Amino acid sequence: MTATLSDKARALLARPVIANLATVSSDGSPQLTPLWIDVDGDALLINTAAGRVKANNIKRDSRVAVSVVDPEDPYNVVVVKGTVTAVTEEGADAHIDVLAKKYLGVDEYPMRRPGEVRLKIRIRPDRIPMQG
């Protein structure tokens, strides 16, 4: 079941605010990563490089949580429990450029590493425990 983001949550997610992504490691402990995020319809989109811990965790267990806190208003918060529904190389390079535009104001992601394979990760919100 997909949970629906409120207009206020969408407004927060549209701003260049760093999100935190929680995944579960192979030993069952929680893993936390600050990252860029955006929204496509009701889905959350993040972007990482193949081989990173969070990418490996998601491959093993698609259950994740995402938190975004408004730096100007700590009561304006979005917390999502969700499921990764797609991890794709296709479109991932274009998508990291979109995120670079949002967060850095530049047309092209400036931190690409040689040989790096980008992954676009789509998260379906299952529950939204907090949204302002």
Place this chain on the structure above:
Amino acid sequence: MTATLSDKARALLARPVIANLATVSSDGSPQLTPLWIDVDGDALLINTAAGRVKANNIKRDSRVAVSVVDPEDPYNVVVVKGTVTAVTEEGADAHIDVLAKKYLGVDEYPMRRPGEVRLKIRIRPDRIPMQG
């Protein structure tokens, strides 16, 4: 083994910046909660009410992760993987007042609920994957 916070990490944690705490739920999925935080020596201290999801999760599995992102500089980040070493009622009421002073500038935590039992939670950093 205790990992040691850098001076820069300590400086960030001393500011009233909202942290995110990741725990693992009974079904194995990750749980994420924005909260107040402070530091005691090398330990991180948080405060919650008995019965909350994160308190129950910690009782079952003491492994947690904590992330703090500087709202003014997204590259100034502290991410800690740690273990809860103590959950105490003793001192928890005084401690939530300390946090209220830090985050709200008031002497007394203004959101107490009748009958609420506060818990002070001590986290030992085991690894610090990111610190500015």
